[in-house]
Amino acid sequence: MALLQIAEPGQSPLPHSVKRAVGIDLGTTNSLVATVRGGRAAALPDEGGEVMLPSVVNYSDPGQVLVGAAARELAPLHPADTLMSVKRFMGRGRDDAAEDVRRAHYELAGAEDGMISFQTQSGPVSPVQASADILRTLRERAEKTLDASVEGAVITVPAYFDEAQRQATKDAATLAGLPVLRLLNEPTAAAVAYGLDSAEEGVIAVFDLGGGTFDISILRLHRGVFEVLATGGDTALGGDDFDAALVSWILQKSGAGAPTASVARQLSALARSVKEQLSDTQSVTFELADILAGAPPLELNRTGFEELIQTLVKRTLLACRRCLRDAGLDATEIGNVVMVGGSTRVPLVREAVAELFGREPLLNIDPDQVVAIGAAQQADILVGNRAEGDLLLLDVIPLSLGLETMGGLVEKIVPRNTTIPVARAQEFTTYKDGQTALAVHVVQGERELVDDCRSLSRFELRGIPPMVAGAARIKVTFQVDADGLLNVSAVEETTGAQSSVTVKPSFGLAEDEIASMLQSSYSHASEDMLARKLAEQRLDAQQLLEGLDAALQADGQQLLNDDERASLAQQMDLVRQQLREEDVDALRVATESLGRASETFATRRMDRSIRQALAGVSLDELDEEDKE
Amino acid sequence: MWRELHRISTALPSPDMPYPDFSQTYFELFDLPQGFTVDSTVLGERYRQLQRELHPDRFAGGTAQEQRLAVQYSGLVNQAYNTLKQPLSRALYLLELAGLSAEDVAREQIDGGFLIEQMELREKLESLPGLVDRETVLEHLLTELAGDIKLHQGEFVVAYEAADLRAAASACVKMQYLGKLLVEAEQVESDLLEGH
Numbered sequence: 001m002a003l004l005q006i007a008e009p010g011q012s013p014l015p016h017s018v019k020r021a022v023g024i025d026l027g028t029t030n031s032l033v034a035t036v037r038g039g040r041a042a043a044l045p046d047e048g049g050e051v052m053l054p055s056v057v058n059y060s061d062p063g064q065v066l067v068g069a070a071a072r073e074l075a076p077l078h079p080a081d082t083l084m085s086v087k088r089f090m091g092r093g094r095d096d097a098a099e100d101v102r103r104a105h106y107e108l109a110g111a112e113d114g115m116i117s118f119q120t121q122s123g124p125v126s127p128v129q130a131s132a133d134i135l136r137t138l139r140e141r142a143e144k145t146l147d148a149s150v151e152g153a154v155i156t157v158p159a160y161f162d163e164a165q166r167q168a169t170k171d172a173a174t175l176a177g178l179p180v181l182r183l184l185n186e187p188t189a190a191a192v193a194y195g196l197d198s199a200e201e202g203v204i205a206v207f208d209l210g211g212g213t214f215d216i217s218i219l220r221l222h223r224g225v226f227e228v229l230a231t232g233g234d235t236a237l238g239g240d241d242f243d244a245a246l247v248s249w250i251l252q253k254s255g256a257g258a259p260t261a262s263v264a265r266q267l268s269a270l271a272r273s274v275k276e277q278l279s280d281t282q283s284v285t286f287e288l289a290d291i292l293a294g295a296p297p298l299e300l301n302r303t304g305f306e307e308l309i310q311t312l313v314k315r316t317l318l319a320c321r322r323c324l325r326d327a328g329l330d331a332t333e334i335g336n337v338v339m340v341g342g343s344t345r346v347p348l349v350r351e352a353v354a355e356l357f358g359r360e361p362l363l364n365i366d367p368d369q370v371v372a373i374g375a376a377q378q379a380d381i382l383v384g385n386r387a388e389g390d391l392l393l394l395d396v397i398p399l400s401l402g403l404e405t406m407g408g409l410v411e412k413i414v415p416r417n418t419t420i421p422v423a424r425a426q427e428f429t430t431y432k433d434g435q436t437a438l439a440v441h442v443v444q445g446e447r448e449l450v451d452d453c454r455s456l457s458r459f460e461l462r463g464i465p466p467m468v469a470g471a472a473r474i475k476v477t478f479q480v481d482a483d484g485l486l487n488v489s490a491v492e493e494t495t496g497a498q499s500s501v502t503v504k505p506s507f508g509l510a511e512d513e514i515a516s517m518l519q520s521s522y523s524h525a526s527e528d529m530l531a532r533k534l535a536e537q538r539l540d541a542q543q544l545l546e547g548l549d550a551a552l553q554a555d556g557q558q559l560l561n562d563d564e565r566a567s568l569a570q571q572m573d574l575v576r577q578q579l580r581e582e583d584v585d586a587l588r589v590a591t592e593s594l595g596r597a598s599e600t601f602a603t604r605r606m607d608r609s610i611r612q613a614l615a616g617v618s619l620d621e622l623d624e625e626d627k628e
Numbered sequence: 629m630w631r632e633l634h635r636i637s638t639a640l641p642s643p644d645m646p647y648p649d650f651s652q653t654y655f656e657l658f659d660l661p662q663g664f665t666v667d668s669t670v671l672g673e674r675y676r677q678l679q680r681e682l683h684p685d686r687f688a689g690g691t692a693q694e695q696r697l698a699v700q701y702s703g704l705v706n707q708a709y710n711t712l713k714q715p716l717s718r719a720l721y722l723l724e725l726a727g728l729s730a731e732d733v734a735r736e737q738i739d740g741g742f743l744i745e746q747m748e749l750r751e752k753l754e755s756l757p758g759l760v761d762r763e764t765v766l767e768h769l770l771t772e773l774a775g776d777i778k779l780h781q782g783e784f785v786v787a788y789e790a791a792d793l794r795a796a797a798s799a800c801v802k803m804q805y806l807g808k809l810l811v812e813a814e815q816v817e818s819d820l821l822e823g824h
Contacts, residue, residue, distance in 0.1 A: 181688075225676045318763075322814060325770070382688045392676075392683055418710055421684060423703040446815060481699055482684050547690050595692055602693040606701070609681050 020148045021181060021383035023189070023375025024138055024155045026131060026169065028087040028238060029211030029342065031055045032369060033138040034376035035146065036385065041193070041376040043369045044145045052368060053137060055211075057130045058082045059120035067137040075269075079261035080107050081120040085240055088212045089116050089127040090172075091164035100236070103244065105261035128168050132175035139178055151539060152181040154379040156371050158213040159185035160233035160398045162444050163456050166484055179536065181382040183483045186210075187217035188228055188395055189374030190340040194365055195221045196377060196391070202335035203229070205323075207353050207361065208371075209316060210341035212238040216320045218327040218334070227394045230326035230417045232319045237312060239275070239343035245308045246271035246300075254288055254295040266291045278305050279345045306348045313352050320356055326417050337361040340370055384546075394419050401478055401486060404441035404450045406431060413478045416446065420484055425477040427493075434466040438474055442488050461490040463497035534584050541575050541591045548572060548598055551605060559604045571597045653725060654708040664719060664785045666712055675709045715777075716803045719784050723800065728793055736797040738805075746805055749773070753813055763820065770813055777806045 023041075025032045030052040034043040043051045050069070058071035060081040066074065075082040085104065089097050094108065094116055101108060101116070109117040109124035117124040135155075142150050155178075157169050166183055173180045187206035194204070201221055208215040215233035219226055247267045251259065259267060270286065277284045282302050288295035324331060337353060339361045344350065353361050365373075381391055396419050402412040405428075414424050430438065438461045445453030464472050473493040480486050491497065548568070556565055571594045578587040655662040658674045680686070682705060684698040711717045723733055752769060756762050780802045787795035 220672070222672070222676060225680070227672075227676070318817060318820065321767075322817065325774075325814075382685065384688060392680060392685060394676075394679060394683070419706045421699045421703045422706045422710075423700065424707065446811070446818070479699070479703065544691060547694075551690075598691050599693040602691045603697065606694055606697045 019151050019383040019385055020142075020146050021152045021154070021376075021379035021385070022138075022142050022150050023184075023372050023377070023379045024135065024153050024178075025186070025189075025372035025375060026087065026135065026155055026157075026172075027055055027210055027371075028085050028213060028240065029055055030368065031134050031138060032372040033142050034369070034372040035142060036376050036380040037146075041373045041380070043372050044142055046141055053134065053141075055087065055134055056082060056084045057086070057125075057133045059122040059125055062122040065122070065133050067133055075265045076262050078121075079105050079265045080118075081122075082265075083118060083120075083125065083127075083130045085212050086127040086130040088236065088240070090131065091127075091162070091166070091168035092116060105264050128172045128175065131169070131172035135173055135176035135178055139176055149535065150178065152379060152383050153178045154182045154184050154189075154375040154382065155180060156184050156186045156189050156375050158208075158210075158233065158235055159187050159215045159217050159228075159231040160213070160235050162235075162399055162454055163484075163486055164454065165235065170483075170485075179539075180483075181379055183485075184375055184378055184393075185215070185217065185228070185231065185395055185398075185484075186213075186371045187215045187231065187340065188219070188226065188393060189372075189378065190338060190365075190370045191217070191219045191221070191226055191374065192377055192391070192393065193370045193374035194338050194362070195226060196374075197365065200336065203329065203333060204336045204338055205320070205334045205357065206338045206340055207316075207320070207344065208233075208340040209343040209349060210238050211343070212236070212240050214238060214316055214319065216316070216323045218323055218329065224390050225392045225394065228396045228419070229329070230323045231396055231398050232323040232326065233398070234315060234319060237315060238341075239272075239346075241312050242275055242309045242343065242346065243268050243271040245312065246275060246305070249300075249308055250288070250298065253298055254292055256292050256295065263291055274300060275305065275346070278302050279347060302347070309346070309348065313348055316349070317352055317356055320353075331357050334359075338365075338370075339363055340367050342368055384543075395482075395484070396420060397422075397480055397484055399444050399454075400446055401442070401444055401456075401480070402453070403428075403476060404443060408450045410443055410445075410448055410450055410453055413476070414480065418480075420480045421482050423477060423479045425475050428474045428476060429470050430464065430467065430472045430474075431469055433469050435469065435472070436464050436466055437462045438464060438490070440476060440488065440490050442478075442486070456486070457488070459488075459490075461492065461497060463495065464492045465495055534582065534587075537584050537587050537591070538579060541579055541587055544591055544594060544598075545572060545575060548594075548601075551601065555605055555608070559608070560601060564601070568594075568597060568601065654712050654721065657705075657708050658712060660712070662722070662725070664715075664722060664781075664788055666718065668713075671709070671712055675705065678705045715781050716800065716807060719781070719788075719796070719800050719803065722788060723793065723797055726793055728797060733797045733800050736794065736801050738798065738801055742802055742805075746809065749809055750812075753809070753816060756816055757819075766813065766817055766820070770810070770817075773806055773810045773813060777803055777810070780806070 020035065022033050022035045032043050032051055032053065034041055045051045046053070053068045054072045056068065056071040056075065058066040058074045058078065058081055060074060060078045071082055072084070075084060083106070088100050097116055107119040109119040115126065117126045139150055139153075153173065155169060155173055157166055161169070169183060170180055187208045190206050190208060191204060194200075201223070203218065203220050206215070206217045206219065208217070213233065213235050214237040215231065217231040218229045220229055247264070250267060250271065270291065274284050274286055278300070283299060285297055285299045287297050334357050337357045337359060339350070339353070344361075344367055350361060377391070378393065380386055396417045397414060398416060400412045400416045401414040402410045405411045411426070413426055414422060428438070439458065440461060441450065441458045442456045443450055443453040444456050447453050461474065464474070474490055475493055476488065476490045478486060478488055552565070552568070560568070575587075575590045575594050578590045581587070653662065658671055660666055660670060679702060682698055682702045684695055684702060687694045687698045690698075711721050720730065720733065724730070749769070749772075756766060759765055780799045784796050784799035784803070787793075787799060
């Protein structure tokens with residue numbers, strides 16, 4: 001047994017206060033929700049016993065949004081109203097995604113800001129809204145199954161998602177009324193599920209090829225700590241592309257011209273079925289006449305299919321090699337390769353991965369469910385249902401973050417594969433005499449030229465006193481939190497002039513936009529909203545009280561004097577009193593006030609933890625500690 | 629890119645926030661002897677121990693203030709770890725501790741032979757997209773670059789241990805050159821990956 005639970009006094013979870021947290025795999029093709037019950041994580045089925053929810057949303061009827069299999073059935077009939085694989089469009093701009101839009105046969109709604117939104121019978125729908133509808137369906141499924149409201153969710157994203165794509169995912173969750181505990185990288189989630197299951201130690205590679213995205217991550221597992229060493233991938237490569245290659249082949253063989261949207265949808269469905277059959281059989285013959293009038297049946301064998309997808313599979317291998325290089329490891333140093341995602345069922349993919357790493361990949365956890373299960377396990381920890389010492393994830397940022405400097409060049413501030421959270425500061429100066437403002441342009445990517453990188457945000461630092469060029473000292477600090485979300489601040493050090501942004505990429509939604517969407521959202525009547533607000537505020541208050549109770553029990557005597565303890569107790573009573581009332585605002589005020597009152601205590605506790613951690617414990621002692 | 633400040637205390641995001649004594653060197657923080665050769669097992673072990681204490685997830689049920697502090701402290705430990713983990717950043721950090729700033733290092737003269745080699749490697753890289761077997765050639769080039777970087781790491785160790793800081797700095801500059809070329813080679817690889 002490698003994972004020992006070390007609970008601090010007062011921090012052990014109480015049996016009666018189990019909180020409902022879920023893990024959600026928001027996939028390109030299918031989505032799942034999982035939770036931990038009685039110590040075991042499992043995916044939750046719908047009423048028909050189906051665990052997988054097709055990530056398809058239909059907007060044909062303005063009065064009713066259909067999600068899942070029912071929506072997918074409508075795809076051939078209403079191609080423009082039935083949104084599939086919207087994950088491919090999350091956080092992407094119109095220009096950026098033009099090719100994918102054309103291929104998916106969607107109609108784009110007009111928009112000036114470069115943001116994507118699809119024209120449907122129910123009006124324009126953004127990828128964020130469609131994703132929110134999928135998430136809402138999963139939330140309702142979980143609430144029905146658990147007979148309780150969901151207090152928080154860990155939602156998985158491809159490790160290679162950029163800031164805009166992450167922010168869009170978070171926005172979708174907010175819109176669906178799901179408090180996000182953490183955005184977790186999909187391969188890391190898979191590694192958690194696998195690592196907790198096998199209790200294995202050492203270095204593993206997670207090869208995750210889903211419907212629309214590809215990720216490769218290399219992790220070190222060591223006594224419950226999952227340290228991501230490097231990650232890489234491609235957010236626009238997956239099983240969908242295999243299907244598309246097959247559709248092109250069918251069109252070419254049957255001599256058909258450009259298909260209509262409806263025909264294209266039917267051909268995609270056919271291609272998916274042929275692809276799946278070729279994983280088990282050597283050859284497939286299929287009828288086409290129903291879709292393309294007069295077309296003869298076609299036959300495709302596995303070798304023929306493999307030729308079609310060969311270049312796509314090669315792209316995944318190149319990404320694997322680079323990831324190994326980033327991790328500073330040789331393929332032989334990888335202990336095990338875990339396969340995740342439905343597309344790893346394709347035999348060519350398995351063979352290619354086995355050859356690259358020189359070992360047979362592991363398939364013992366259902367590749368469709370493993371990500372959701374790992375996310376549920378992390379959610380269970382983040383909501384406080386487990387002793388916190390037994391599992392820790394140390395993740396990295398997938399793409400470098402930098403600033404535009406003179407000449408349109410990028411100065412990288414945080415290189416890719418840096419472990420998060422992280423703060424990095426760098427000094428810049430003015431380039432003109434008397435310059436009083438500085439434009440800060442934050443970009444993401446590996447290229448040297450700004451134009452080749454993803455633009456995340458722009459802001460201005462004003463109030464720099466006029467000086468000769470090069471005299472001002474402007475410190476720009478990048479802070480990336482544990483969700484991988486970025487905050488940038490700039491300060492002119494001689495005057496203290498400051499400016500900062502939490503990076504909200506141009507393609508995400510503004511805070512007030514989300515609020516107004518929530519307000520107008522069809523499934524949230526105003527009393528619903530109020531009830532939800534009250535519930536959320538109560539949760540905040542309860543969490544604060546529980547946390548403080550535990551902290552006081554552990555360190556109250558040591559770190560606080562009598563007056564301080566009495567004053568805290570008084571503030572806590574005020575919050576408890578408000579918890580019995582129905583007044584959202586009064587509860588918020590009381591909670592915030594208690595939060596401020598407890599800051600000194602929190603700081604002292606942190607200081608002491610750090611002093612203990614820094615006290616130079618020797619490695620032998622660490623080993624002893626872990627064996628206890 | 630190495631202009632950031634390397635003592636932990638100077639990199640604190642907010643100077644008015646109370647914080648514990650982070651004035652130790654990164655080596656002291658990780659209980660390691662100061663030098664280029666680092667026992668990666670000890671480094672990793674100590675890193676994980678610190679993160680077990682400080683990571684924001686350990687304070688998931690804590691107050692906002694605890695969360696904020698945890699993000700900062702955990703970030704500082706990550707910065708120290710990342711600096712010591714990578715050979716080039718570790719070498720530059722050693723020079724900085726010895727009183728040689730990044731600017732001093734950048735001013736170091738490089739011998740002509742090395743620069744000519746660099747130009748040749750760069751030409752090889754630029755001619756790559758026209759080649760038939762470019763993936764194999766690229767793979768060779770990447771291996772060659774990695775080997776060259778190792779070579780100069782060796783140079784650094786010899787110079788640093790002989791207290792010849794200028795020669796050590798020169799080895800660092802060469803590593804920087806090669807590192808930059810490696811990034812460009814990866815970019816070419818990435819273009820191949822995307823099918824350009």
